[in-house]
Amino acid sequence: ETGVTQSPTHLIKTRGQQVTLRCSSQSGHNTVSWYQQALGQGPQFIFQYYREEENGRGNFPPRFSGLQFPNYSSELNVNALELDDSALYLCASEDRGQTPGFGSGTRLTVV
Amino acid sequence: AQKVTQAQTEISVVEKEDVTLDCVYETRDTTYYLFWYKQPPSGELVFLIRRNSFDEQNEISGRYSWNFQKSTSSFNFTITASQVVDSAVYFCALPISGNTPLVFGKGTRLSVIA
Numbered sequence: 001e002t003g004v005t006q007s008p009t010h011l012i013k014t015r016g017q018q019v020t021l022r023c024s025s026q027s028g029h030n031t032v033s034w035y036q037q038a039l040g041q042g043p044q045f046i047f048q049y050y051r052e053e054e055n056g057r058g059n060f061p062p063r064f065s066g067l068q069f070p071n072y073s074s075e076l077n078v079n080a081l082e083l084d085d086s087a088l089y090l091c092a093s094e095d096r097g098q099t100p101g102f103g104s105g106t107r108l109t110v111v
Numbered sequence: 112a113q114k115v116t117q118a119q120t121e122i123s124v125v126e127k128e129d130v131t132l133d134c135v136y137e138t139r140d141t142t143y144y145l146f147w148y149k150q151p152p153s154g155e156l157v158f159l160i161r162r163n164s165f166d167e168q169n170e171i172s173g174r175y176s177w178n179f180q181k182s183t184s185s186f187n188f189t190i191t192a193s194q195v196v197d198s199a200v201y202f203c204a205l206p207i208s209g210n211t212p213l214v215f216g217k218g219t220r221l222s223v224i225a
Contacts, residue, residue: 002155002158031211033211033212033213035212035215040217041217041218042115042202042204042215042216042217042218043156043202043213043215044215045207045212045213045214048211048212056207056208056212058212088154090154090156092156092211092212094210094211096210097209097210098210099146099158099161100158100210100211100213101158102148102155102156102157102158103155104153104154104155105154105155107154
């Protein structure tokens with residue numbers, strides 16, 4: 001049990017729409033990372049937040065944005081959805097330097 | 112640049128067979144961590160091991176064992192006496208920098224048949 005929960009579990013959106021995915025981390029976990037996992041691929045790093053500040057970003061366009069809140073929750077926002085954004089989105093949290101624990105993910109389908 | 116290669120896309124074994132999952136990595140760092148995660152159909156990544164590059168001793172945990180060889184940049188994972196519950200996708204991962212975030216391989220899908 002990682003103590004990381006993600007919502008919603010599944011989501012269907014239309015191309016061009018905006019979506020917000022949520023992650024609730026274990027208390028004390030000051031670092032959260034988001035990953036995108038396309039079907040049949042390994043997770044790809046989107047961005048990381050440390051103490052509510054962005055701390056690194058992968059090769060994703062600016063329409064992917066995020067927030068981390070003082071209560072150890074975080075959000076991933078995606079604007080102007082494209083069909084290729086269909087994927088499993090994973091959140092991972094850690095007390096900085098420790099082993100990250102992952103949530104079960106949100107499966108996003110863009111039609 | 113950091114890179115992880117898992118050349119085996121899919122492996123199928125009969126229950127009780129031993130199976131080894133290969134992982135080869137490239138890193139610019141002199142000290143680093145390596146990880147293995149398991150992803151069952153539920154989607155959650157389940158942590159299996161984190162190994163520091165300082166420690167090249169093989170590790171055994173129950174039916175699981177890991178063979179880390181810095182000279183060949185490999186960190187292979189063996190399951191002894193496989194069971195149906197071991198069926199999952201297994202990922203090897205390496206930090207982009209420090210401890211996280213991680214660069215993952217494409218994964219190896221293991222199917223254990225009863």
